[in-house]
Amino acid sequence: MASFANRPLGSAPTGNSPDPLDIPWIDIHQHTQSLTWNDREKFDLSGARAAVMIAAGYYWAPYRPVSADDVRFLWDDALRRAACFDHRHFYDQYVAVGVHTWAGVDGAAELLAALPEYCEDERVVAIGETGIESTHHTAAWGLDDQRDVVREQMHIARETGLPILVHTPGSSKGGLPAQYSHSYEEANDSFTEPLLDPENAKREAVEIDLELAAEAGLPDEQVVIDHASPAVVPLVMETTDCYLSFSISAPWLRGFDPADVASAIEEYGADRIVLDTDLIGAMEHDVFAMKRTIMDLCRLGVDREVIRTVVYENPARLLSLDTE
Numbered sequence: 001m002a003s004f005a006n007r008p009l010g011s012a013p014t015g016n017s018p019d020p021l022d023i024p025w026i027d028i029h030q031h032t033q034s035l036t037w038n039d040r041e042k043f044d045l046s047g048a049r050a051a052v053m054i055a056a057g058y059y060w061a062p063y064r065p066v067s068a069d070d071v072r073f074l075w076d077d078a079l080r081r082a083a084c085f086d087h088r089h090f091y092d093q094y095v096a097v098g099v100h101t102w103a104g105v106d107g108a109a110e111l112l113a114a115l116p117e118y119c120e121d122e123r124v125v126a127i128g129e130t131g132i133e134s135t136h137h138t139a140a141w142g143l144d145d146q147r148d149v150v151r152e153q154m155h156i157a158r159e160t161g162l163p164i165l166v167h168t169p170g171s172s173k174g175g176l177p178a179q180y181s182h183s184y185e186e187a188n189d190s191f192t193e194p195l196l197d198p199e200n201a202k203r204e205a206v207e208i209d210l211e212l213a214a215e216a217g218l219p220d221e222q223v224v225i226d227h228a229s230p231a232v233v234p235l236v237m238e239t240t241d242c243y244l245s246f247s248i249s250a251p252w253l254r255g256f257d258p259a260d261v262a263s264a265i266e267e268y269g270a271d272r273i274v275l276d277t278d279l280i281g282a283m284e285h286d287v288f289a290m291k292r293t294i295m296d297l298c299r300l301g302v303d304r305e306v307i308r309t310v311v312y313e314n315p316a317r318l319l320s321l322d323t324e
């Protein structure tokens, strides 16, 4: 293999030297409270300017039927931790507050009643994550009840003007390919039976979510269809004005790779495409996912300004963050 060491003194290396890779990024979706100090330091080391912590991360709390009090505690806990994190790191920590549908919640109505008040906190920049799910942790949540909870959060998004992060199904029970079964152990064992066709769950869930957004009168510009895969790219990009976000820290779970992101950008432009990490301590992940994906997209020939749009400008606009 060629190396600088073997090259005669005075000879120039062939090829262009890479330009510095100084593209900043904002992560609209991560489970910061389940990560470590070292992980958060790596965000600083790799160009983070801001990150949104999903407050309702109950799936790393003890498993039992989830009560409204549990979720309320997690919202308060996320806000308390966020204040600590951004006083000790060099990116700004924000919070998304919502009722996640990945486990049945007893007493969701009282949470929905409290949600608008949480949206007034200056750290709360989004509602979510929430969205129709097919399989659940601990206790199943029927589709009709999920519809009511998701629709009401979309209604609150309309009233408050905040964007909503729409979770979409990943792998169904037992659906992870064998080579990844160690990467998220619980996905193969702990989940309830699927409510939607496992082959088409993501697409079917997105179709319902879009119906609910229409029922709530929520403008597409406030909707982020999250955990994108090629299965929903045309649906979202051709029939809506919603944002589409690829969760890049666990592509094995979501069914895409950086080339799929590059293709979506090439086909539909960068204006409504976002990258987020969805980093969570409960599964195998890459804390440098954002920086590595930026490098991958560069190597795939995506223009740097375009990459900056999807990792920085779009998130900032969506979350109404100042980029000065």
Ligand SMILES: [Zn+2]
Residues within 6 Å of the ligand: 029, 030, 031, 054, 129, 278
């Ligand atoms: Zn998430």
